[in-house]
Amino acid sequence: MSGVEAMLEALVGREGGYVDHPSDRGGATMWGVTEAVARAHGYRGAMRAMPRAVALAIYRARYWRAPGFDAIEAIDAPVAERLLDIGVNMGPVVAGRMLQRLLNALNGRGGLYADLAVDGACGVMTRAAMMALIERRGPRARQVLLHGLRALQATRYLEIAEGDPRQEDFAWGWLSARAFAA
Numbered sequence: 281m282s283g284v285e286a287m288l289e290a291l292v293g294r295e296g297g298y299v300d301h302p303s304d305r306g307g308a309t310m311w312g313v314t315e316a317v318a319r320a321h322g323y324r325g326a327m328r329a330m331p332r333a334v335a336l337a338i339y340r341a342r343y344w345r346a347p348g349f350d351a352i353e354a355i356d357a358p359v360a361e362r363l364l365d366i367g368v369n370m371g372p373v374v375a376g377r378m379l380q381r382l383l384n385a386l387n388g389r390g391g392l393y394a395d396l397a398v399d400g401a402c403g404v405m406t407r408a409a410m411m412a413l414i415e416r417r418g419p420r421a422r423q424v425l426l427h428g429l430r431a432l433q434a435t436r437y438l439e440i441a442e443g444d445p446r447q448e449d450f451a452w453g454w455l456s457a458r459a460f461a462a
Contacts, residue, residue: 284353287361288339291368294457295335298328303446311335312368317342339368347372348402352379355410356422362429363402369458370436373400375429378436382428383409392416434459 295312306314310330321338323330343364344350349372353360359379366375377400384395393412396405414421437454441447 283357284340284344284350287364288336288344291339291365292332292335294365294461295368300327301449303449305444305447313338339364343367343372347376347400348406349375351407352402352410355407355414356425359410359422359425359429362426362433365458366429366433369454370433374436376400376402376406378429378432379410379425380406381432382425383413386413386417386421386424430459 292311295309298308298310300308306316308315308327310318310327311332313330313335315327317338318327318330318334321334321342323334323338347363347367349360349363349367352363363372363375363379366378377398379402380396380398380400383393383406384398387393387395387409393409396409410425413425417424434455437451437459441451
């Protein structure tokens with residue numbers, strides 16, 4: 281199994297099967313895919329019956345290739361996997377923006393590379409900045425990016441729970457199984 285396939289399988293495992301929690305703003309989900317996303321990708325059946333393979337195809341297209349996380353994997357697989365996890369749970373643009381914010385904060389006031397537009401698109405400029413950071417700061421830069429993404433992910437979960445007390449139903453799982461999972 282390839283690296284991305286292993287990541288996707290692990291992600292589907294974390295997401296689990298059918299859920300329709302009354303506090304979940306996304307509504308009914310299967311394998312972590314909301315009904316709205318499933319329909320946008322052409323799935324017409326009952327959510328409870330959506331095959332795992334359909335969820336994997338959606339993850340691969342919408343949350344891996346479309347935001348450019350597949351290209352990030354060539355630079356740093358753990359960072360790409362973290363972006364995938366954040367992207368599935370919060371949206372790929374949010375994940376991309378988190379990476380760009382970190383890269384901007386770590387660029388030595390533009391001395392290592394120019395500030396990025398924080399648009400969530402992990403294209404050529406974002407990848408070049410990431411490579412420049414790793415080249416200039418060494419292997420520790422990879423760990424700093426990964427831990428920085430985890431910190432931003434956890435902070436966002438807290439902000440969501442603080443903004444809507446119903447979301448506290450999910451705070452423990454978000455933090456223990458997502459932001460701070462191995």
